[in-house]
Amino acid sequence: MRKAVMPVLSAGRAAFGWIGRRIGPGRLLASGLLLLLLALRITDPPPVEALRVRTFDALQVLSPRVPPADRPVAIVDIDEASLREFGQWPWTRTRLAAMCRKLQEGGALIAAFDIVFSEPDRLSPPRLAETLPDLSEAARADLRAQPDSDAVFAKAIGHLPVVLGQTAASTPVAWTGREPPPQTGTAVVGTDFDPETALIGFPGLIRNLPVLERAAAGRGVFTISPERDGVVRRVPLVLRAGGTVVPTLALDILRVATGADTLLIRTDEAGVVSIRLPELTVPTDPHGQIWVRFSLHDPGLYVSARDLLNGTVPPERLRDKIVLVGTSSVGLLDNRTTPLDRSMPGVEIHAQLLENLLTGATLTVPNEATLIEVGATAAVSLAIILFAPILGALGLLLFGSLVAGQLVFVSWYRFSAHGILFDATYPLLTTFLVYLTLVFTNYFREQAGRKRIRTAFGRYLSPDLVEQLAHSPEPLRLGGEERRLTIMFSDVRGFTAIAEFYKTDPAGLTALMNRFLTPLTNAILDRQGTIDKYMGDAIMAFWNAPLPVADHEAQAAAAALDMLARMDALNAARQREAKAGGHPVLPLDVGIGINTGPCVVGNMGSDLRFDYSVLGDPVNVASRLEGQSKLYGVKIVLGAATADAIRARFPVLELDRVRVKGKSEPETVFTLVGDEDFRRSEPFRQLAARHGAMIAAYHARQWDETGAAAHACRALAEGLRIDGLYALYAERAETFRREPPPADWDGVTVATTK
Known part of the structure; x- marks a missing residue:
């Protein structure tokens, strides 16, 4: 079996190697990344969706919706001023009935409450008769004789087309009426429709009191569920709550306004396609949601409930308008975050949604949007993979800029002109990642070539020269150039005695040499110096070659001081070690000579073997100066040219x-x-x-x-x-x-x- 498999594996490796050589590892890697990113877009995990919706937010910020001059919607606001005048919420239902009468007198077309009245009015006179203690029987009888506030409110609702709000609940809620609750009719046209999977669902539905539900012209759910980041972008037109399909507040307002009895839900294999009313068809996503095209928060939409009840609202403010009753009071916790505002009252979101539906300003994401985005991503990325080696860096940059500009333009044009949301960020991000993959693959290939040069020449050339050769191998030839250099020689004083101390421990002497040569070398390299060679315990170094160093004399001086400091630290560490180990130690002392002058620097040697080194009289003088440090009892000896410079x-x-x-x-x-x-x-x-x-x-x-x-x-x-x-x-x-x-x-x- 193994003998049979081995030829197959060998053939596979050979084929893969042939493809890699023909196509190139960069293209193979970029193609694999492209396939992965395309699969990621199709599966659409939360991070990808978050990137897309934030892009759509940016489009709305750049071009907010401009409301119509003659606004079809107004808001009666239970604001802070209203609460101060009429007391805390909830108000008695008789006051709400008065609001309905005022709206009717003002010529409102429809009134809708962004509020649910699920419990009896605690301030209703008959209820007070049963709950207030210490009442006389006469007072209690008088209260029982008064009309029930909920009945008064229901009567006022019956004289004006009113849509009551309902709210979805996370737990089942029982209906308290004797008869089944009123329900908006729905009809489904299209393929088999399963609301359990297609629609956004909640286990329960909190309705209004039965007397109010029967009196109302319509009922709609006002629940607004923000997305994962807390921003409201999409609002369902229909949802599933309490085991039934129910419209949302804005949709049922339009149903009442058009006189329709039934909502027509069109579906296909993916889910909901659209919702239809007489003379109005609203495309939705498969879950029955629409994107709201927001305008900025507009105080001009609002009429204070205090002014309405006091009769100070101009008649034209409410005449022939759909009036939503809600609250902007912070204490009632109905503020939401939108792409344009961090705190917009929930009632205004319903008002803007109504304007979207009435003026046709809603945003749409076509069902084929994913296919278009995936196709655009694949086409542009494949073009980059195919033409990258041909176009070169500048051509590829121009090509990428042109494509990116076109994608951004298409996205902006479809949004601003047609209200269609097309995500250009994912194609842009994918093509950019593919481009980076190609760039980094080429970079790593170049780095591998440079590493081969470093490995080949790093044993006998200075680190700076090796790095220079890695970027440009042309200088690998015999010859030199004249340049003003600063040369340093350093030598350990009394090294003969130290070597004798280690005569029975040559490995210990080697370790000691490495231990003091390493910090001295680092001090030189940290100051842009080049190590020429090691001569036993001595070091020869120079500055201003192969790379220019503007203040090379000062850098050499600073390196010399650092070398002395590092030797002091090393001697202190060796003293501690000797004390702990109970053995003697010989301190290390270094002498340094530094000189500056014109030298010849370059590759010196034969055709077969050469070193990057320096020649000239200043080199010889620097070596002699180092030897004089012991005579004069100093650590550092400088030539005149070096001293003058520093x-x-x-x-x-x-x-x-x-x-x-x-x-x-x-x-x-x-x-x-x-x-x-x-x-x-x-x-x-x-x-x-x-x-x-x-x-x-x-x-x-x-x-x-x-x-x-x-x-x-x-x-x-x-x-x-x-x-x-x-x-x-x-x-x-x-x-x-x-x-x-x-x-x-x-x-x-x-x-x-x-």
């Missing part, structure tokens, strides 16, 4: 005029004694003044003054680790006092060692 920033002191070994011309050398902050300090100004006086006295053959200045400088330089320098000058002054130099003495010290 003396304005760093604390520099003159050491001597020296003729190093192998050189005929003397060199004035300096030392670096601290960082930039110390350069600006008063202690350094005092030290520099006394030090300058010492050097001047020395060259003037004033030996007593030289010795006195050396002792004074030694006291001022406490903690700077240059005591050996002033001990040297004190010793020289004493020696020349006993045996003065010859008359032709020029103050130059001849170095006898490297």
Whole structure:
């Protein structure tokens, strides 16, 4: 069996490899990503839907609905002013009956309540007769004789076409009437229709009192369910509540206005297609919902219930209008979030929905919208995958910009001109991700090539050069260029004694070398230096090549100070380890020489083997300067050119005029004694003044003054680790006092060692 399968697997791998070579790994990966994203759009999980609806929100924000000049809807608002004048809610039903009479007198076409009256009026006189304590029998009899408030309200409802509100409930609610509740008729046209699966459903329906339900011209559910993020975007026109199909408030208002007895629900295999009334067909989504095209919150829609009851409302405000009765009072908790407003009264959402339906301004998402979006996504993404290698980066950018602009234009045009919602964001996002996949695949391929170069040359070229070669391999040839460089040599003092200490532990010596060479190297690299080579315990480095460094002298000086600080930290750690282990330890001390000048830098060697290195007299001088650090008892020795470049920033002191070994011309050398902050300090100004006086006295053959200045400088330089320098000058002054130099003495010290 295994022998039979192996050829098949081999053939499969070969075929896949051939496809990968012909098409390319980038295209294969991008195609796989495209298939995944298309499947994601078809399944439409919540995050994808959230992205789409927020895009539709943005369209509404950019172009809110402009209400008609002659608005067909008005709102009687139970606002804060009304509650202050007539008391807290709920009001007695006789006051609501008075509102109905006022609406009838004002010429309202239909009144609708965004309120449910599911319980008897607690302020009805007959009810008060049974609930108020300490009433006389005469008073109680008088209250019983008064008309019931709910009956008064029902009578007022009967004189004006009124649509009462109902609300969906999360639990079943029993009907309290003796007869079955009034119900709006529905008829279904189309394929088999299952309201259990097609419509948004609730287990219960809270109705009004039976006496009110029978008196009303219509009944509609005012429940508004926001989406997952709390924003109201879609409102159902019909839903399933309490085991029956019921219209929502706005739809039943229109049914009463058109005189229809039945709602015609058209369906197909996907669910609801549309809902029809005489002279009005409203397309819906498969769940019977429509998208509301919102306008901004409009206070002009509102009439205060206080003004209505007091008779101060102008007649034209209500005449021939559909009047919704609701509340904007914050305490009654009926405010909602829309794409345009963070807090819009729920009654205004119903009012805007009515205007949408009456003016044909509703938004629609065609049933084929998903197919269109998937097709557009696939077409554009495949074009990018196919033409990316041909068009190049600039051509692909222009092509992508053109396609993105077209998608955005189509989405905006269909929304603004036809009220059709088309999501351009998912095609844009998908094509952008496909494009990024191609870009990153090419990037990783380039990185792999650069990694091969780093692996091949990283063992013997400086890190900066390796990185440069990874981006541009052309410099891999023999030759060099002249450039002004700063060169550093560093060496560990007394390394012979340290090596002898480890003569029986060569592995320990190797570990120690790695331990001190690593921080010294990092100090150089952190300051943009290039490591030329390691010579046992010594390091050669340079600045301003292969990459330019504007302030290379200062960077080298800062690196030298950092090297000393890191050596101090290493010595402290080794002392702690030695104390804990109970064994002796030899401290590490480093000397550093730095010089600046014109050099030749480039690939030096043969055709078969070469190194990126530097040649020139400044290199030799830097090496000699490092050797003089022990003689002068300082850590850092600077050449004159380096000192001149940094003396304005760093604390520099003159050491001597020296003729190093192998050189005929003397060199004035300096030392670096601290960082930039110390350069600006008063202690350094005092030290520099006394030090300058010492050097001047020395060259003037004033030996007593030289010795006195050396002792004074030694006291001022406490903690700077240059005591050996002033001990040297004190010793020289004493020696020349006993045996003065010859008359032709020029103050130059001849170095006898490297």
